[in-house]
Amino acid sequence: MNALELEGVEKSYGRLRALDKLTLSIPRGVVCGLVGPNGAGKTTTYGVVGGLVKPDAGRIDILGSGPFEPRRHRGRVTLLPQDCALNPHTPVRELLRFYARLQGMTAGEASREADRALDQVALADRAGSRIRQLSHGMRRRVAVAQALLGSPELVLLDEPTSGLDPELVARMRDLFAAQRGRCTLVISSHVLVELEAVCDHVIFMEAGRCVTSGSLVELTGQRSAVRVLLESPVDLAALRAALPGVTAREDGAELTLVVPEGEPLAAFNRRALTALLSLEAEIVELRRGRSLESAWLARDRDAPAPQS
Amino acid sequence: MMDRLREIYLVAGFDLMESLRSRKALVLLALYVAGSVGASFIFLEALSSVEDVAAEQLRVATTTQPGAMTDTLMQSEQFLDMVANLVDDRELAESLVSVPAMALFYGWMSLTFAPILVTLTSSDAISSELGSGSVRFALFRTDRLSWATGKLAGQTALLGLGVFGGALAAFLVGWSQMAGFDASATGWWLARISLRSWVFGFAWLGLTMGISQLTRSTARARAGALLALFAAAVTNAWLGGSWMKEHAPVVGDTLAQLLPQAYRIDLWRPEVVDRAPAMIMCLALGALYFAAGHAVFSRRDS
Secondary structure, eight states, X not given: OEEEEEEEEEEEETTEEEEEEEEEEEETTOEEEEEOOTTSSHHHHHHHHTTSSOOSEEEEEETTSOSOOHHHHBTTXXXXXXXXXXXXXXXXXXXXXXXXXHTTOOHHHHHHHHHHHHHHTTOGGGTTSBGGGXXXXXXXXXXXXXXXXXOOSEEEEESTTTTOOHHHHHXXXXXXXXXXXXXXXXXXXXXXXXXXXXXXXXXXXXXTEEEEEEEHHHHHTTTTEEEEEESSOOOHHHHHHHSTTOEEEEETTEEEEEOOTTOOHHHHHHHHHHHHHHTTOOEEEEEESOOHHHHHHTHHHHOOSOOO | OHHHHHHHHHHHHHHHHHHHHSHHHHHHHHHHHHHHHHHHHXXXXXXXXXXXXXXXXXXXXXXXXXXXXXXXXXXXXXXXXXXXXHHTOHHHHHHHHTSOHHHHHHHHHHHHHHHHXXXXXXXXXXXXXXXXXXXXXXXXXXXXXXXXXXXXXXXXXXXXXXXXXXXXXHHHHHHHHOTTOOHHHHHHHXXXXXXXXXXHHHHHHHHHHHHHTSOSXXXXXXXXXXXXXXXXXXXXXXXXXXXXXXXXXXXHHHHHXXXXXXXXXXXXXXXXHHHHHHHHHHHHHHHHHHHHHHHHHTTSOO
16 A cells, blocks of 8 residues: 555646646655655645645545545654744744644653654754754754654655754764654655665656656666766777677766666676776776666656656 | 544643743733733822812812722712713613722723734734744644634633733732722622623634734734724724714614624623623624634635
């Protein structure tokens, strides 16, 4: 069963069409990256899933129990909205306790959950501070903490690491990765390297539509191609001769080798490396598939026919 | 149902605490209480002057503390006639002159200023959360009706704090400054009158919170609430004016029932059966105005 299914969802703000018959599905238990340029409809998608934005048309199914309904989904679905301010005058711990209690927890459970969530985002020492006394990055971490209260089954995170320093970004990445299998995480971000490190499922959105979706392995070709970064170009004809049956493409210093169907990746790597070394290629980096950024940039070429 | 009540209670408690923590609400409440103290002192000064004039006319010794002659003055036939002319109701006038002077004054003051207090403290209670987006953190956990009703309940509690706090301030001024101050009677009447002001203020709070649900802009919400307050005053004056009484008295009277001012005098009536309809109407009007705003809020994107 999928954690989230959207079918033909439409939403317009006046003349602006934010979602254009959006259809997508996200399997349970994955960490899913939602990728798209500004105005692609990512935030609106979060809004319609969370019941904050009323869709004009379409079907939404969350955790197999229909569209969002607060009493049915509270505590099961949580959201980190983008650019939303937390109540400024409330101490951090009290704010989290309030949200936890609204999710249905008792006072004792809410206190324990608030402490646990604050610990997860490394803010236990600021539990008594008021929101307005925190820096932007700290406020963002409190916002992340509220999304992880309890045991949510679906967590929607809109730009969760914006404004965080590199160390905290890494910590958040580990935190999100640790949720894999426990719940379904949907993360939107412009930092594709970050998404690539944590996601196992990716959705590309553009102009309110889903352009491409699938597992990270599929989209980046991690089982079907090897990318080799070279100091200087290699003799492509000689390489093709040394690797019969292998498609080789060269783009400047980057060489892409497509793994023949049925050949184990480890065996192919051995064969390819041997051939490259015999040609005295100066190898800088070797990685499976292409980067998520390359996949995103190649989305038009790779995308299936547009949805009707 | 119990779930909803629990959520309303949680939101109300949170909202009240957040309001008290914000400097704006605290300052406004403090100003209201300080205003109550100041007005009470001014009232006592005026009372003292009236007593001096009365003492001179009666050729008796003047009093050092105001209030010594107040009972005598208030129970005189001339004073009763004057009040009866003012409220156009002899029975009501008799009940009013039996109210301790300080309670009577505070009742007038709180019924006059409670609408302004709620406009200033509560007009942005919902619009500020819509504007900042903080509402989104809550609406994932509770439905819009429970959240908005909780906010209304929180602001109602804040209004109660202001009205009862002001009454306590007036009581303390009277207790420390008035001769022959009947603490138990004044305290009892202040509590009763504060409750009525609270109910009267709720009607205005419903209007203010209804408007607050219509916009994300705190400036627009505040301007809208002030405009509504002004429009209600003008409309009430027009509906009760001679032109309307002459040309369309039924229409005027009917429309006036939709404004809280129509029930202000009735809130002073001594008998519960006479007073209760006015209190119920104030509560109903507050709920009606709030519901009208919620009808828009429940359909809009947040």
